[in-house]
Amino acid sequence: MRYLFDQYVFDTDRRELHRGPDAVPVAPQVFDILDYLIRNRERVVSKDDLMNAIWKGRIVSEAALTTRMNAARTAVGDCGEAQRLIKTIPRKGFRFVGAVREARTPNPLAAVHHQPETRTAALPLPDKPSIAVLPFVSLSSDPEQEYFADGIVEEITMALSRFRWLFVIARNSSFAYKGRVVDVKQVGRELGVRYVLEGSVRKAENRIRIAGQLIDAETGAHLWADRFDGSIEDMFDLQDNLTASVVGAIAPKLQREEIKRARRKPIESLDAHDHYLRGLAKIRWSNNANTEALQLFCKAIELDPRLACAYGMAAWCYVRRKANGWINNPVKEIAEATRLARKAVELGTDDPFALSVGGYALAFIAHEFDDAAAFVDRALAGNPNFAQAWSTSAWLRVWRGEPDLALEHSAYAMRLSPLDPPMYYNSQGAMAYAHFLASRYDAAASCAENALRSHTNFLLLTCISAASNTRAGRLERAQRSVLQALERNPDLHANLRNLAPFRRADDYANFEKALCEAGLSERHDAATP
Incomplete structure (x- = not known):
């Protein structure tokens, strides 16, 4: 009928x-x-x-x-x-x-x-990374499960679309492939996308398992695969949690793949976004690499003066310069960093990345903590699945003296992106400082040690390890950490305010005193003519 x-x-x-x-x-x-x-x-x-x-x-x-x-x-x-x-x-x-x-x-x-399928002409690829989320296969005859699978795909599609650097095919176009055996290369040609996400849903008793895989539509290569489990008791909460897990896992992978592509391009063919991606690849914990990255971000801005994320990352380079004592002309460089950060949030009103990075730079460099919190909160509202924004927010809460929020936001960042090493040590570091502010010194030292296993040269982590161990009564261990910190930055005591811009005077005083008790002031005095 x-x-x-x-x-x-x-x-x-x-x-x-x-x-x-x-x-x-x-x-x-x-x-x-x-x-x-x-x-x-x-x-x-x-x-x-x-x-x-x-x-x-x-x-x-x-x-x-x-x-x-x-x-x-x-x-x-x-x-x-x-x-x-x-x-x-x-x-x-x-x-x-x-x-x-x-x-x-x-x-x-x-x-x-029922007409025989004809090959559709390939659509041109957009000027930014592009992805289609295909309908997930339901491995059950239960209609409820198929509805749940469709809902997952819709949620993932909407969540990915919040990443401004991604071009995401709308759900209605992707669902034209529902119930069909597809060739991902053909899907890539027909939809004009570089990446395809496909998956399946399986129910077993009161549990549901989502399996997903990310595929390069040009080569057919599998870039990522994982599975996520949850209880079926509240299917809508489960749907939200699985969506956050999938998106949190694949977004960093997509960006890493795009960085690889940009690095393979000849220099004469690079556009603004390629220079931006190459700048991301250069970000390291050395002065020279940081300078190279800054030059690439500035070139991206020159080619596209409205590229908000490039302004944000240029400001971020100055954050690192200030934190590591690499600034040569403090007045000039802090003014330039503030200008770049303000430009990032001005142009990126709907770009969570620009808002979070630019906002953090305003706090760390210009000590504009209230404005920074407003911009970072807007970033989180615009894309609640953006792990980096949650991690950035955690550090901002540390400097604002809000340890409970810092812990909450750090934990959520790691939940969204559990396999990303930088996310792990950054979030663990913020947790260490949060526990220190809350006088939980054993927990602070433990978090710092966990983070230092992944990143031994992170000066902030070495300092919080020393301060926490001092307060926990492990002075010998704290003294070793101070010696390591001074090897990396002999003028650490003079630069300590730049390294740790606590808003509350008591927080900074406790941090500084703990480091001095572990030998910081003596080492600094001995090195001073």
Whole structure:
């Protein structure tokens, strides 16, 4: 049976919905709801009717029912405000009120549907990394699981679209491949993308497992694969958690792949974004590498004066110069860093990366802590799956004297990106400082040691290790850390304020005193003429 209404053809035999010549992707359970409402359009359908017909009497929450009904309305171009086709009758139920014609003749779209596939001309790639999230395969006949799989894909697609440096194919285009065996190279050509994310969903008892893999659509090479498990007790929380895990894992991988591409390009063909990516690749804990990175970011700005992220990273280079005592002309360089940071947040009002990096630079260099917090909070609101913004926020909370928030944001950063080494030692470092501020010195020393195993030359980590061990009564260990810090920065005592810009005077005084008790002042005095 085919039902014709508005601009739609609803085919119950083929289980397809078309709007004009275009197929509309519909999750199986949403299709069943539409089918039931249309078949029973002469009466009001109660919630109990839907429960019995669609869920076979299983208990379903009000939120779940509302979500499915909203999806049904969306599929047919309706909404809860307009209710042109599906009307809610308060305290009674729902009714399909659109004018419907029934047709039993063969679907005129069927001939088009069964035409042999023709190879579509390849679309040009965008000027930034591009990705399509294909429908995940449900490894079960349970319609609820397939609906959940479709929801995961939709959430991942929306979450990825919040990364301003990514070009993400819309869900409706990706879902044209639902139920088809696809060649990712062909998908890449047809959608004009460089990367494809595909996956599957499997249910076992009260657990659900999501498996995903990221593929280079040009070569077919697998770049990343992982699986994520969760309890099915609250499917919507599980969906959010799995989305955050998948996005947090693949976003850093995508950026690393793009950096590799930029480094392989001949210098004469580099555009602004390529210079920016090469600058990211140069970021290291040495003065020379930091200077090279700054030059590349400045070149990116020259080629594209509105590239907010390049301003942010140029400011970040000055953050490192200040933190490591590499600044030659403090007044001039701090003014330039502040200018770059302000330009980053001004141009990047909707760019979470520019907001978080530029905002942090304003705090660390210019001590504009309140403005910095506002910009970083805006970055987190714009992209709550951006692990680097959470880590940056954690350090900002340390300098503002908010240890509980610093711990919370550090833990979330590591949860979003658990396999990224820089994310680990940066977040562990922020946690060490947060525990120090809260007078939990054993915990602070433990976090610092964990981070130092991954990054032995991180001066901030060496200092907090020394200060924490001093306060925990392990003076000999603290003294060894101070000696290591002085080897890297003989003028450490003179530069300590630049290294650790605590907003609260008491926080800085405790930090400085602990380091001096471990030998910092004596070493500095001995090295001073």
